[in-house]
Amino acid sequence: MNEQASAPRVRTRRQSLISITKRPAVPFVRAVAVRAVAILAALVIAGVVTILLTGENPISVYVTMFEGAFGSGPIIWKTFQDIAILLCTSLAVTPAFRMRFWNIGAEGQVLAGCLACAYAMYRFGGVIPEWLLMIIMAVFSVLAGAIFGLIPAVFKANWNTNETLFTLMMNYIAIQLVEFFLKIADKSGSNTVGPSILSHGWYPTLFGQKYLLNIIVAAVLTVLIFFYLNYTKHGYEISVVGESENTARYIGINVKKVIIRTMILSGAICGLVGLLIVGGTSHSIDSNIVGGRGFTAIMVSWLAKFNPVMMTLTSFLLVFLERGAGEVSTKFGFNASFSDIISGIILFFIIGCEFFINYQVHINAGRKRAGEPEKEVSGQ
Template sequence: MHEPHSPLLRLAKRDGMPRGQVWAIRLGSFAAALLISALIFLIMGHNPLGAFGTMVTGSLGKKTAIRQTVRIAIPLLGTALAIAPCFKMRFWNIGAEGQITAGAVGASYFALFWADKLPQVPLLIVMAVAGAICGGLWALIPAFFKARWGTNETLFTLMMNYIMIGVVKWLQGGPWEGRPGSQIIPQFDAAAVLPKVLGVHCGWIIVLILMVFMFVYMKYTKQGYEIAVIGESENTARYAGMNVGKIIMRTMFLSGAIAGLVGFIVSSGADNTLHAGVAAGVGFTAITVAWLAQLNPFAMVAISMLLAVLEKGASTLETQMAVPASISDIITGIFLFCMLGCEFFINYRLIVRGGHKEGAAQ
């Protein structure tokens, strides 16, 4: 029997699922994304196999394509690593866009006004440190308000994105403007540009080092343990004698510093200048990367590359098959939706009223 007022359908948290079943669901979601995308291509009058082939060859078919795909993946991976400790602590940092931009501003100051005063290596080091400090300080503001007055960090960090973007727009049309009336900040001097390694700026080496650092930090340090405890229960953390407010501010400064370092990498390695769109939506897409990877730094590498392949492949569809940009965005969105949706079925089960022991949809 069932309760007379129990709902027809309800969700229950799964205690666990065999690894084979988990991967079966993930592969199934990927296959579903392929099928839905193929249907859209058919409706648009394109051969699905040809479209998928164009996406793969456009992102991985040549050395130049691979390098461009890696360039897309670098800020995605770096930003996902940045927000991971906050999310582990259940502090919802939605402000990575602003923190990346703040880091780019800090690095750009030295690139624009110190390039003739320092040799290349010291200049790049100073730019990296400045980017990390600026990103960390920008992230520290909402952390302080959260720790002191319990403000809503989601709205606070989100709004701070637009403030920092506004600062850059002011710099573009004001004190850092190059040619009067251009609204453009000048290109960096060659000494302020990251050198290339294997055809890609050395930012990829920096983010791989960050990946190892974050894995060790989260898993094997006292600070990582404190983050995990607060994520499970703030009351438990306080009972254990932890200074929750201090840990929140310390973790957010670290998160913002890594995001600021990404801002330095993008401005110095990819764009070679500063502009209002320097973050390019990476701060939001990286949230998807972090969640899909279950906050595992090594898994973030694969997820970042997959999304980079989709983005680069979608742009190739526009140029080679005349597929509208909107359709390319829809295809990318379908893959993201299916990939995120499969995690729902991995973590929850659907219970139907009147089912066998209310255990349907195992």
């Protein structure tokens, strides 16, 4: 036995170079300052990368970026429309996330809403009065989203299936259902069913602004979800189930019921987003109409730490990056990947700075103390 242990090796390294400790509490000002520095650093690095890769002046690239999102009235409206849709989708997934139910099926749930809306327009358009059609479209969309949310929830609640895989697979079902609808609605074999077929049940434009309705819905929804999550009994139950199912059972919360109820809500809001997309703006449908926003919404929600008010900022950030970088690619004639590189750098810094907000890094070089004489410690 004893022969096993070898004598300790001689060490030259006295202490590890870097040590990391968690900060006990972070003042608000400090958190803001760290984030500001991070954004600044991101812009500098992205600028250097721009010069190295393209030789363009980074300032003009940033100006173009800004113009891409805020260049003119219509562009601003479109930016806010994108924010509205992304924000609504993020608000939809957030109650499920607060419950630690990793719903990554928002894409499919929104698409199901789009499909149900398009189907109502196709089937009843011109047959029934417009006001009735609009109501039916709304009911169909919300129901379709809710059903798409309900199915994985029932399986999770009763048989503890993995909700991440389940909701992901449901996305493909939604895509195939849309493809199926396209075949029926448009016999020409086109992969889009456009406004010429979906010509009825268009939601009204408020004050002549096509996107205003969606923006108002997003604003109202943000407030509603904020209050729902933080100040209602349902919201409290969601938090308890999310934090600890055992505590929920101990208190007597019906965990199954909360999972199912929350996913119906989550899916229903996704369905509503589908209505806004098809009935409110595009009046057309194809299998890619959601365009990955169901997934981007997950990032929006996480970045905002599931806080609906913060999500207005994070959805703004992501839309700004997407639209700005897209404009840069077009205007300077860059490869589309270039805009992804710029967005990636900026996101990396913004997400990475959270570490420096929550943790303190000490560099230990040269801080080794000489042994002090032992101090006498008082005994009893």
